Amino acid sequence: MFTKYHPTKGEMLQILSPEGKIINTKFQPEISTEKVLQAYKLMVYTRTVDLKTVSYQRQGRMYTYAPNFGQEASMIGTGFHMNQEDWLVPSYREMGAFFHRGVTPTDIWLYWGGHEDGAKFPKATNTLPISVPIASQIIHAAGIGYGLKLQKQKGIVYTYFGDGGTSEGDFHAGLNFASVWKAPVIFICQNNQYAISLRQEKQMASSNIAIKSLAYGMPGIQVDGNDFFACYSATQKAAQHIEEGKGPVLIEALTYRRGAHTTADDPSRYRSKEEEKIWEEKDPILRLKRYLVAQKLWSEEDDTKLTQQYEEEVEAEFLEYEKYPPYELNDVFQYLYNTMPDDLVKQKQEYEKYLAWKESRS
Amino acid sequence: MTLMNMVQSINSALDIKLEEDPKVLSFGEDAGLEGGVFRVTENLQKKHGEERVFDTPLSEAGIIGSAVGMCMTGLRPVAEIQFSGFVYPAYDHIISHAARMHNRTRGRYDMSMVIRMPYGGGIKAIEHHSESMETLFAHVPGLKVVIPSTPYDAKGLLISSIESDDPIIYMEPKRLYRAMKQEVPDGKFQIDIGKAKIVQEGSDITVVSYGAMMKEAREAAILAQKEGYSVELIDLRTIYPLDRKTVAESIRKTGRLLSVTEGPSFSGIGSELVTLANEEAFLSLEAPPTRLAGFDTIVPLPKGEHFYFHTADRILYEVEKLVKY
Numbered sequence: 001m002f003t004k005y006h007p008t009k010g011e012m013l014q015i016l017s018p019e020g021k022i023i024n025t026k027f028q029p030e031i032s033t034e035k036v037l038q039a040y041k042l043m044v045y046t047r048t049v050d051l052k053t054v055s056y057q058r059q060g061r062m063y064t065y066a067p068n069f070g071q072e073a074s075m076i077g078t079g080f081h082m083n084q085e086d087w088l089v090p091s092y093r094e095m096g097a098f099f100h101r102g103v104t105p106t107d108i109w110l111y112w113g114g115h116e117d118g119a120k121f122p123k124a125t126n127t128l129p130i131s132v133p134i135a136s137q138i139i140h141a142a143g144i145g146y147g148l149k150l151q152k153q154k155g156i157v158y159t160y161f162g163d164g165g166t167s168e169g170d171f172h173a174g175l176n177f178a179s180v181w182k183a184p185v186i187f188i189c190q191n192n193q194y195a196i197s198l199r200q201e202k203q204m205a206s207s208n209i210a211i212k213s214l215a216y217g218m219p220g221i222q223v224d225g226n227d228f229f230a231c232y233s234a235t236q237k238a239a240q241h242i243e244e245g246k247g248p249v250l251i252e253a254l255t256y257r258r259g260a261h262t263t264a265d266d267p268s269r270y271r272s273k274e275e276e277k278i279w280e281e282k283d284p285i286l287r288l289k290r291y292l293v294a295q296k297l298w299s300e301e302d303d304t305k306l307t308q309q310y311e312e313e314v315e316a317e318f319l320e321y322e323k324y325p326p327y328e329l330n331d332v333f334q335y336l337y338n339t340m341p342d343d344l345v346k347q348k349q350e351y352e353k354y355l356a357w358k359e360s361r362s
Numbered sequence: 363m364t365l366m367n368m369v370q371s372i373n374s375a376l377d378i379k380l381e382e383d384p385k386v387l388s389f390g391e392d393a394g395l396e397g398g399v400f401r402v403t404e405n406l407q408k409k410h411g412e413e414r415v416f417d418t419p420l421s422e423a424g425i426i427g428s429a430v431g432m433c434m435t436g437l438r439p440v441a442e443i444q445f446s447g448f449v450y451p452a453y454d455h456i457i458s459h460a461a462r463m464h465n466r467t468r469g470r471y472d473m474s475m476v477i478r479m480p481y482g483g484g485i486k487a488i489e490h491h492s493e494s495m496e497t498l499f500a501h502v503p504g505l506k507v508v509i510p511s512t513p514y515d516a517k518g519l520l521i522s523s524i525e526s527d528d529p530i531i532y533m534e535p536k537r538l539y540r541a542m543k544q545e546v547p548d549g550k551f552q553i554d555i556g557k558a559k560i561v562q563e564g565s566d567i568t569v570v571s572y573g574a575m576m577k578e579a580r581e582a583a584i585l586a587q588k589e590g591y592s593v594e595l596i597d598l599r600t601i602y603p604l605d606r607k608t609v610a611e612s613i614r615k616t617g618r619l620l621s622v623t624e625g626p627s628f629s630g631i632g633s634e635l636v637t638l639a640n641e642e643a644f645l646s647l648e649a650p651p652t653r654l655a656g657f658d659t660i661v662p663l664p665k666g667e668h669f670y671f672h673t674a675d676r677i678l679y680e681v682e683k684l685v686k687y
């Protein structure tokens with residue numbers, strides 16, 4: 001696969017056409033029908049949570065939020081391949097991969113709702129919190145990969161970043177370190193074509209992102225990021241490559257952020273409605289649904305039922321989330337060090353004295 | 363004169379300098395076509411062209427490192443870092459080169475750049491979007507650090523910064539971007555770098571602040587008045603070089619100092635002001651010079667940020683303690 005789709009050839013791996021037809025049988029992934037259905041449901045679930053979260057933000061029940069809309073295949077097609085012992089090292093637009101790891105919508109809402117408890121993920125293992133400084137997590141992934149290799153632990157590190165992230169020096173450092181170490185890392189670039197307002201052609205002069213792998217002596221491949229099968233298949237091959245001890249792989253999943261960068265962003269300032277329309281027709285969920293329906297594995301009726309079920313579940317969970325205990329003064333202080341230094345103890349006490357003074361005046 | 367908020371007055375300063383001096387450039391992430399995530403550079407690309415007002419690839423080190431090179435060719439870059447919390451990849455270039463090049467080359471190369479960045483909290487933002495780390499720049503020899511608190515000051519200080527031949531860290535209190543409007547001259551005017559402003563005269567205590575905290579400091583001065591305490595309020599406007607003279611004279615007059623700053627307390631600007639009081643006004647002191655600074659903690663995410671950012675009330679509490687000392 002990595003030879004056939006060598007990035008210098010400028011060919012993108014696509015298995016499922018936008019019409020939902022298998023157009024490439026040679027590179028179809030090994031995956032059971034049951035798993036494909038599971039992945040499809042996760043994509044629908046992720047979109048449900050995503051759209052609802054945007055609407056909660058609009059209602060003033062959530063702070064600024066970075067939507068995932070349109071990138072479901074790119075996140076889940078790659079992330080669904082993760083096993084229990086693997087590691088997820090995310091950026092901030094990988095909600096589907098988070099859910100696959102056991103992160104809950106409540107965790108996501110806590111985080112974007114402004115509570116540090118949303119980075120703890122009590123129900124997930126080997127899952128790092130959101131990393132906001134662009135591309136910084138890529139080097140952490142290399143370090144985790146080294147740690148696993150050195151200690152002979154099982155597992156592959158899946159790290160995610162965007163097209164803009166490839167411009168940061170950390171991208172270079174991460175890929176370079178991992179390749180020198182032959183560390184078990186799959187570098188996944190969700191190329192959604194915009195870094196906030198900046199189009200890919202202004203971000204880089206290289207013809208694609210996968211080609212950057214060559215400089216690190218690792219395989220790279222560009223896949224259709226809206227095609228679940230292409231994403232899954234390339235990830236499966238990358239995992240095999242790593243298990244054979246050959247070191248890291250770079251996957252570029254070419255997708256499209258159908259939503260805004262964050263809820264504070266207005267995409268109409270930098271892209272056209274026509275362009276958005278084109279990508280609506282290439283939608284990853286629609287595409288996989290067309291396939292499943294044609295295979296008689298799924299129906300429109302099933303789909304309506306599932307969406308409704310998820311909407312109800314998510315709504316109920318959100319109402320529960322809103323009852324989360326209030327933030328305490330101690331939450332500001334208690335996690336910074338293992339033992340609180342005297343300076344901090346004093347600062348907290350001073351603040352409590354002020355609160356008492358304030359109370360005495362009201 | 364036009365009624366402007368700080369976004370508009372900074373935009374106006376950039377517009378005037380881009381118009382007047384072909385060597386001035388403005389660039390950063392999303393700072394061209396989109397006009398910046400806060401719209402501070404809105405319409406400047408349309409007016410002054412894509413060669414002088416542009417979007418850079420996503421690399422803070424790239425933005426500042428290339429600005430160093432541009433300065434060497436005689437250009438005057440005004441580089442935008444989208445949020446001060448993302449400046450760290452560029453910190454190497456700021457500290458190791460921008461701050462040192464003039465000294466390293468014995469004055470041969472001017473680092474005539476301005477590094478603009480929104481800073482500070484109170485906008486309910488996610489991690490890395492709320493910090494006040496001016497100390498990290500004020501501590502570095504070779505940099506000047508400017509922080510305006512009003513639309514008027516923002517314009518006058520930015521014009522002076524762009525005309526300065528030294529590298530200027532120009533930090534914009536994002537919480538105040540649209541918080542107030544003020545009459546600001548449409549044309550060019552300057553405010554000297556290194557000069558503080560006495561915002562309100564008073565006799566009981568000197569309160570020194572700058573940037574976003576000036577809003578609460580002003581409110582606190584009004585509350586204090588009601589309690590019968592006369593506050594002399596000073597807006598530093600420039601953090602480095604510090605206007606020692608204005609601050610010292612005021613402390614000698616009132617006998618008391620309270621500094622009000624937003625960032626972490628330890629090794630902060632407040633520590634510097636307290637030292638200044640000891641060095642310059644020791645014999646006039648009626649109470650221990652005191653700093654009110656942020657906790658030495660990470661700024662909490664929005665659900666907890668009310669604990670972190672000082673209110674006018676908190677400032678009044680400290681004022682009262684010192685006046686009654």
